[in-house]
Amino acid sequence: MVNSTVVWITYRALFGRKRALLFALPALLLIVLTLLVKSAHGTLADWPATILGEVGVGAVVPLTALLVGTSVLGSEIDDNSVLHLLATPVQRRTVIVSKVLVSAVVTALFAAVPVLIAGVIAQGADSLAIGCFLGAVLGSIAYSCLFVLFSAALRHPVIYALAYVALWEELISNLVGGAKYLSIEQWSLGLAHAVSDNSNLNSHLTLLPSLILAAIAVVLMIGYSTERLSAFTLRAD
Amino acid sequence: MTAVENVSAPSNAAAGPVVVSFDHVTHWYGNVVAVNDISLELGPGVTGLLGPNGAGKSTILHLLAGFLSPSRGSVTIGGESPWRNPDIFRTVGLVPERDSVYAFLTAREFVTASAKLHKLPAPKAAAERALQLVEMTDAADRPIQTYSKGMRQRAKVAAALVHDPQVLLLDEPFNGMDPRQRMHMMDLLRGLGSNGRTIMFSSHILEEVEKLADTVQVVVTGRLAASGDYRTIRRLMTTRPHVFLLRSTDDRALAKVLISSPAVQGVSLTKDGLEVHASDHGTFTRELAKVSRAAGIGLREVIPSDESLESVFAYLVGA
Numbered sequence: 257m258v259n260s261t262v263v264w265i266t267y268r269a270l271f272g273r274k275r276a277l278l279f280a281l282p283a284l285l286l287i288v289l290t291l292l293v294k295s296a297h298g299t300l301a302d303w304p305a306t307i308l309g310e311v312g313v314g315a316v317v318p319l320t321a322l323l324v325g326t327s328v329l330g331s332e333i334d335d336n337s338v339l340h341l342l343a344t345p346v347q348r349r350t351v352i353v354s355k356v357l358v359s360a361v362v363t364a365l366f367a368a369v370p371v372l373i374a375g376v377i378a379q380g381a382d383s384l385a386i387g388c389f390l391g392a393v394l395g396s397i398a399y400s401c402l403f404v405l406f407s408a409a410l411r412h413p414v415i416y417a418l419a420y421v422a423l424w425e426e427l428i429s430n431l432v433g434g435a436k437y438l439s440i441e442q443w444s445l446g447l448a449h450a451v452s453d454n455s456n457l458n459s460h461l462t463l464l465p466s467l468i469l470a471a472i473a474v475v476l477m478i479g480y481s482t483e484r485l486s487a488f489t490l491r492a493d
Numbered sequence: 494m495t496a497v498e499n500v501s502a503p504s505n506a507a508a509g510p511v512v513v514s515f516d517h518v519t520h521w522y523g524n525v526v527a528v529n530d531i532s533l534e535l536g537p538g539v540t541g542l543l544g545p546n547g548a549g550k551s552t553i554l555h556l557l558a559g560f561l562s563p564s565r566g567s568v569t570i571g572g573e574s575p576w577r578n579p580d581i582f583r584t585v586g587l588v589p590e591r592d593s594v595y596a597f598l599t600a601r602e603f604v605t606a607s608a609k610l611h612k613l614p615a616p617k618a619a620a621e622r623a624l625q626l627v628e629m630t631d632a633a634d635r636p637i638q639t640y641s642k643g644m645r646q647r648a649k650v651a652a653a654l655v656h657d658p659q660v661l662l663l664d665e666p667f668n669g670m671d672p673r674q675r676m677h678m679m680d681l682l683r684g685l686g687s688n689g690r691t692i693m694f695s696s697h698i699l700e701e702v703e704k705l706a707d708t709v710q711v712v713v714t715g716r717l718a719a720s721g722d723y724r725t726i727r728r729l730m731t732t733r734p735h736v737f738l739l740r741s742t743d744d745r746a747l748a749k750v751l752i753s754s755p756a757v758q759g760v761s762l763t764k765d766g767l768e769v770h771a772s773d774h775g776t777f778t779r780e781l782a783k784v785s786r787a788a789g790i791g792l793r794e795v796i797p798s799d800e801s802l803e804s805v806f807a808y809l810v811g812a
Contacts, residue, residue, distance in 0.1 A: 261609040265595060272597035336593035340603075340652060343558065343587040344610035345579050486577050490560040490589075 259346055262354035266328050270362065273331065278323050279362065282316040283370035290374040304378035305456030308388040312371035313444045314458075317395040318421040320367035321359070322414070325403025328355045330413045333488075342488060349482040352404060356478065359400035368392035387451030391444035398440040398470050401477035408484040436460045443470040511536055512660060512691040513557065518566035520552055527552040529715040530566070535693060539686035541706030542695040549715040550695035551590060554664050557693070558587045570660055583611070586653035590664035590695075592645055596638035600629050600648040603637060607652040623651040626681060642669025650678070661685065663694040667701055679705045734758060735774045736798045739781075740766040742791040750788045754780055766794070 270276060289311060293303050329352075332338035341351060371392040375385025402420065406413035429435040429442060436442045442459065446466030449459035461469075513535040520528040528549045542550045555561040556568050559575030568575060575581040595603055604623050608616035624630050627647040632640070637648055646669055653661060663682075667675050683705060686692045696702050702709055709726055711719035719726050741747045744767040748760040751769060756776035761768045771777035785792050 259610070261606050265598075265606055268597055269595065336589070336591045337595055339560075339587070339589050339591070340594060340607065340649075341610070342560070342579070343582055343585075343589075343653070344607065345582045345612070346610050347579060487562075488560065489562070490555045 257350060257353045258357055259350045259354050262341065262346065262351055263358055265341070266355055266358045267362075269332065269337075270324065270327055270358065273327065275323065275327060275331075279320060279366045282319045283366055286312055286316045286370055286374050287377070290377050294378060302456045304375065304384060305452075305454045307378065308371060308375050308384060309445055309448065309457040309459075312367075312374055313388055313391050313395060313448060314425075314441050316371065317363070317367045317392045317444065318399055318425065318441065321363045321396060321399030321403060322417045322421060324362045324366070325359045325400045326407055326413045326417055328359045328400075328407075329404050330407035333407060336490070338488075339490070342485075348485040348488075349478070352408070352478055352481045352485060356397075356400050356404050356481075359404060360397045363396035363400055364393050368396050382452075384448075384452040384454050387448040387454070388457075390451055391446075391448030394447050394466075394470055395440055395444035398443060398473060401474050401481070402440065405477045405481045405484075408481040408488075437465070437469060440470070440473075442466070443473075512571060513693065514567075514569045515553075515556075516567045516569075518556060518563045518568055520556060520561060521564045526715050528556070531712075531715075531717045532566075533710055533717060533720060535691055535708070537686065537689045537691050538707045539682055539692045539694070539705055540708045540710060541702035542693060542710050542712060543699065543702045543706075544695075544697060544712035544718075546697055548697075548712045550697075550712055551664055552715075553712065554587075554662050554693070554695060557662055558585065582658075583656070584659040586656065586658035586661045588646075588649050588653045588661070588663040588666055590668070592642060592669075594637050594645060594649060597636060599634050599636055600624065600640075600644075600651065601633040603648055604633075604651045604655055608655045611656040613656060619655050620651075623655040626654060627651045628677060643671055643674045646670055647674065647678070650681075658690070660691045661693070663692070665696060666694050667696065667698070675701075735771045735777070737769045737771060737777075738763075738766050738794070738796040738798050739769060739792065740794040741785065742793070746788060747785060747790050750784050750790070751781075754784065756780060768798075 286307075290307055293307060297303055329338070332341070342348075368389055372385055372389035375381070375388055378385070403413065403417050406416045410416050424435065425439050425441045429439040442461050443466040445457050445459035446461035446463055448454075449457045450463035450466075511534045513533075515531050515533045518528060518531045519526065531553065542553060544550050552561065556563060557570065557575060559578055559581055562576040570581055571584060573581060575585070595606075598606065601620060601624065605616050605620040608619040608623075613619045621630070624633050627650050629644070629647050629651055632644060637645060640648065646666060650663070650666065653663075661682075666678060666682075670678060679701075682692050682694065686707065694705070708722065709719070710717060711726065739747065744762060748762060748767055751757045752760050754777070756771055756773045758770040758772045760770070769777075781795065782792065
């Protein structure tokens with residue numbers, strides 16, 4: 257399912273571009289914001305759940321995943337270097353799973369771990385920090401699958417990824433009741449809430465539907481990405 | 494089918510087993526027909542895919558590599574369809590035209606990665622062998638982004654050859670190569686062809702095809718305009734009617750002299766000089782100086798006005 261050479265090439269490609277410098281930016285902002293708010297309010301208020309839930313899980317994770325997830329495959333498709341990968345007998349599912357793995361791990365390192373660090377800064381290594389960290393890890397995996405899917409299926413994946421995060425998750429899923437079931441942010445917050453039992457997290461789903469929906473989505477997104485990459489076509493200049 | 498195809502000489506496919514087959518293949522991009530009802534069969538040896546830019550050469554190679562599906566007809570390599578079939582690359586190597594490689598890797602890393610992706614038992618040894626084949630061992634530890642275009646081409650060829658494929662597809666492989674690199678690459682491909690590999694390369698340069706290919710497939714505006722032995726096609730190209738523009742001391746007198754030559758189909762006086770339609774290029778160019786000197790007419794300019802490759806292809810299509 258995972259090819260170490262594909263992982264190695266993807267990793268080298270990811271960190272061989274200047275865009276990699278941006279990966280740390282959302283996390284840096286989260287840490288700085290946490291320090292500023294803590295210096296202003298101490299540990300007494302309910303701000304940690306807002307910062308970790310809405311800024312950490314709700315913004316830092318999707319933005320980092322967007323930067324990473326659209327790079328691991330989309331950039332190679334854009335410049336056609338993916339041809340050198342596809343002109344080999346490596347199965348397309350293996351390519352997709354390897355790309356998703358790199359994206360999920362890098363996103364978790366640059367977003368989920370900083371969420372944990374921000375949680376520890378906010379009020380120590382308690383259940384809120386752990387819960388938000390686990391939610392962010394779930395988000396890293398699911399967003400990576402989605403943005404790799406956009407890269408495999410669509411010509412301008414970054415635009416669609418931005419539309420999903422900004423319009424679907426931040427606008428539509430807050431206005432339309434049923435939309436929360438198709439929100440990666442809500443699946444992540446559902447897990448965070450189940451672990452931390454913190455009612456200040458803006459979670460609309462419980463643990464079980466969050467995990468089941470995330471698992472189904474991951475399988476479907478990997479399947480459809482594989483299908484699209486198998487039908488990869490090259491247009492002559 | 495054109496006249497050229499009718500006189501085509503025996504191709505490689507006739508001499509060996511058919512490895513690559515196109516059966517009435519058509520491919521559309523939206524409303525644009527890129528490849529139109531092409532049928533061909535290739536066996537071991539070197540085949541040149543010749544045609545002007547935009548003729549459909551890359552589309553044919555992409556169909557062969559499984560990066561396009563035929564809108565109509567079928568494409569097979571070794572009896573298998575390459576579309577949605579990555580396993581085909583166990584026997585096929587592809588050198589794409591686009592200058593897109595993993596430029597952050599060194600050539601050694603790039604070719605070794607290719608060997609690993611092919612799951613070769615000794616990837617490093619296979620990469621060394623491929624790098625030696627393209628004479629890249631000295632520069633192999635430099636990042637590809639520091640290479641010239643010709644060196645990048647050779648790195649791509651090494652990656653495509655690393656698993657010793659039975660079929661090698663190359664899209665404009667000589668682009669950017671200097672004459673020495675070009676000659677070496679031609680020797681390499683010729684050697685692979687004579688060792689039983691099926692090599693197909695595209696080019697819009699007649700001389701490249703002439704030097705390397707045993708068999709030629711000429712593609713013009715998506716159609717197979719000519720197919721077969723290069724010498725037959727070349728002969729047709731050189732004996733086709735040619736148009737020359739002449740300027741002399743007395744164009745009218747020269748017209749009178751030339752029209753009596755069997756190598757001349759027609760003459761016309763234009764404001765720029767005398768336009769001559771020669772039916773036989775060789776005879777006309779040999780006789781022109783002789784007859785004009787005998788008539789006491791001085792030649793000032795002889796300009797062949799239809800020597801472009803496009804005009805040659807246009808002739809082949811219309812022949």
